[in-house]
Amino acid sequence: MIFLLSGGITYSQTCNTQLSGEVKDIHDGSLLPNAIVQIKSLGIWAETDSEGRYEFDDLCEGTYTLEINHPECKPITRKVVVENNTIRNFRLEHHIEELNQILLKTNRNNENTLPEATLNKEIIEQYSGATLGDALKEISGVSSLNTGSAIVKPVIHGLHSSRILILNNNVRMQDQQWGVEHAPNIDINSATGLKVIKGAAALQYGGDAIGGVIRVEPLKAPVKDTIIGSAILSAASNGRGGSVTSSILNARESGFYWKAQGTYKYFGDKEAPNYMLSNTGQRERDFSLAMGLNKFQYRLDVYYSYFNTNIGILRASHLGSISDLARAINNGEPLVVRPFTYNIGAPRQDVSHHLLKTSFEKNFYNAGELEIQYSFQFNDRKEFDIRRGEQANRASLDLELMTHNLQSNFTYDHLENFEAKVGIDLTLQNNFANPDTGVRRLIPDYKMFTSGIFMLGNYSPGDKVTLDAGVRYDYSNIDAKKFYLKSRWDERGYDLEFSDLIIGDSGSQWLTNPVFDYHNFSATSGINYRWNNALEANFNLSMASRNPNPSELFSDGLHHSAAIIELGDLNLEQEQAFKVSGSMEGEFAGFTFLINPYLNYINNFILLEPSGIEQTIRGAFPVHEYRQANAQLLGVDVNAGYQFSEKFSYAGNFAYIRGTDLENNRPLVDMPAPQLSNKISYYNNNWQDLRISLSNDIVLEQTRFPNNDFTANVPVDGELVPTDIQISQPPPAYQLFHFNAQTRFTLNTKNDLGIGLSVQNILDTPYRDYLNRQRYYADDLGRNFIVQIKFNY
């Protein structure tokens, strides 16, 4: 039996009819496991097993509308008459996935009418040794903000960090995403699916996802006696290291399951085509454990994950002064290049993240489903700088962020064409900045409390139209205790505006107690229109608001990696985004396409911009201040694919975005350059599922950028010479070629072995990317051979 989660059928009824059958691929007739067959009117569903079979027991006779979903297929809806024990098979269109590898589909049941892209397990596995951010770049409209090659932050439609909400196993990640050098603390190997929603969807989890939402979905346990295990070993030439990951899931017919998963990564210095990138080694140790019970009427899950990474930061990117920056930019090559080593020295990051989640779901017959979830997260970030003497092994930054979240919601889905969800969301957060660093705190101690309520609904007046809408209200309170240098306090003018915040005096610093309250409204609404299974369109309007984060409010100090003094602003208000997004996707005679234009207008967009120069004993430093301006982001994502024959296909995508600071009428900084990628694939299922692909990425030069260059006095031969520091000019366009081949050997009915070989940057092209913070100091990665062995059992 294959019940995953079922509605409340009471046994007082004398309904004992069985409905069962198989779900197959419409093209080759292959059986599809993990398809979901849903009887919405009863609120029950079943998942197909490894042989593609599903089964419902104890149904009453009658006519039911079934919806059949599979992560890689277009969903279908069918009416079924159940009399006696009925067998009914379904065939799904398994087409788009093969063409594009990336599925683009509108999610009709969950989120809303925003375009959504999914990366399946096969693609995720190719990135086993890399990061979440690297994998997500496969999706058009998603780019990344890098610090070197190991710190990769996803950028959706030009926005990143606090503007993106990342859901890990249904829990909103709280891992200090405010920093541009803080990558998401998620092991990519813990995901079996990655979903990107390009807009402020998921109001259930927060109303502040101005950029978008990323969902990391773990492996679901079937309700049957089984053990599913897999292991992946990856070895890479660049970095001379690799990763190993393994997972095991044990499920029982009783509904009980447990699973365990672990990953270890070990890399030494990476290489650019012409030199070693010294101090770019990396280690990562992760594991997760889960257990639970899937019963007919309720479901209980407990999940714990631990993530730890130790990342070396390019030695040449550590700067003492503006003279160092001038030398670094003018040199063309990193100022420090040393022989290869596996050792990681300063500067480096050592970050741990713990996530514990328990959730409970209960189905109510004729009504819907109640869900309660509690999660606890603890994030500890230590950053080590280059320091003198005894200090060398002492962290310069040590932040401990603790978050509790309790949420509960009720989904009403009794009616076939209407679904509604209401819920509450409470968060308590505490940040502790350890003073033992001997360095002034970058982010102060604070407590934050947030409470939200939301209401979502979707309605399908006919087969062709789905409407959805949602509203959310959040109240947040942030209570911080921060030390300000008295000189900085006065220079900012806070002595006039905020003198009542002062609660202590420690000589050269004031201790202050800023307390801020925020009220936020967010809303979304949209329509999906489906002409037929091959053509559909979406239109969505959303409004999202985001509070200024602790970094934007409170920063005050020197950033060694950028050689800037970064200043927050206590006067910042929330930013509010209004986004209009449309999409159209279709499939005709082997040709698939998706086009997604959007316009995001952001009120009070918070941006960091240079405002002057300050002199310190190390020399002069540019000052960057947070300020607010109305901004506009206009862009389009395009995907296209063509199936030439059974074996050959083409997939391409293109993304363009244009960001404008409307106040100064000039381009926004750090907007992704236009990019185009093309991929030719060959697939032969007679030759051990051989897949070969050759891809090409073209990134154009970003010609729209604000001119933030400045002039500073730099000592040259004993004289102070005014020197232009050219920090604004984006690097030139580049193009890279990649190759991937993989094959799978079936050892027996349960076990198979996969072997993969890929080559990234085949031509060893030296290049720099505008959205890599280390572009001033060094080229990006050179050629990389990756060998992968996968074993499934």
Add this chain to the structure above:
Amino acid sequence: MKKLKFLSMFLFTGALITSCSSDDDALPEPVNEEELITTLMVTLTPDDGGETVLLSYRDLDGDGPNPPVTDISGNLSANTMYSGNVKVLNELETPVEDITEEVEEEGDEHQFFYTLGSSLDATVSYNDVDEDGMPVGIEFDLETGDASTGNLTVTLRHEPNKTATGVSEGNIANAGGDTDVEATFNIEIE
């Protein structure tokens, strides 16, 4: 039984909430930058007697907004040999911390550079060595020529490449490393 399980789960989470959000409203302690260099002080003592000249460069608010303050006690005498000595201090500590000691201990990882503007008629040579026999620059000699004015820039580099061309002679151009202090003094030789 199942209810019991669920109940225990809830109690467990409740216990977590209370144990983790310990509500101590203790005030955080201030952090005073421990490795902060607030002051660079150069002492130039004439070898054959005469007035000692003190150059100081002081930034008491670290990377705060206030610019460093330069102080020069007097002019240098022409055609004179001066013995030079440099100190870096953290004057925010009580007692004042002498960071020069740390620099000396890690002499192989540090070097002071004395770069003279072309208009200034003087020469500087190192007068000390680290464990590898390379200069550190805490002790140096400055020999003045004829009357002139110009800049003297004192730079402290952390992890310089001391074997690069010219570095051991005091030429900063190929030194690399990170700048810890960079102070420029406008000097007059009379």
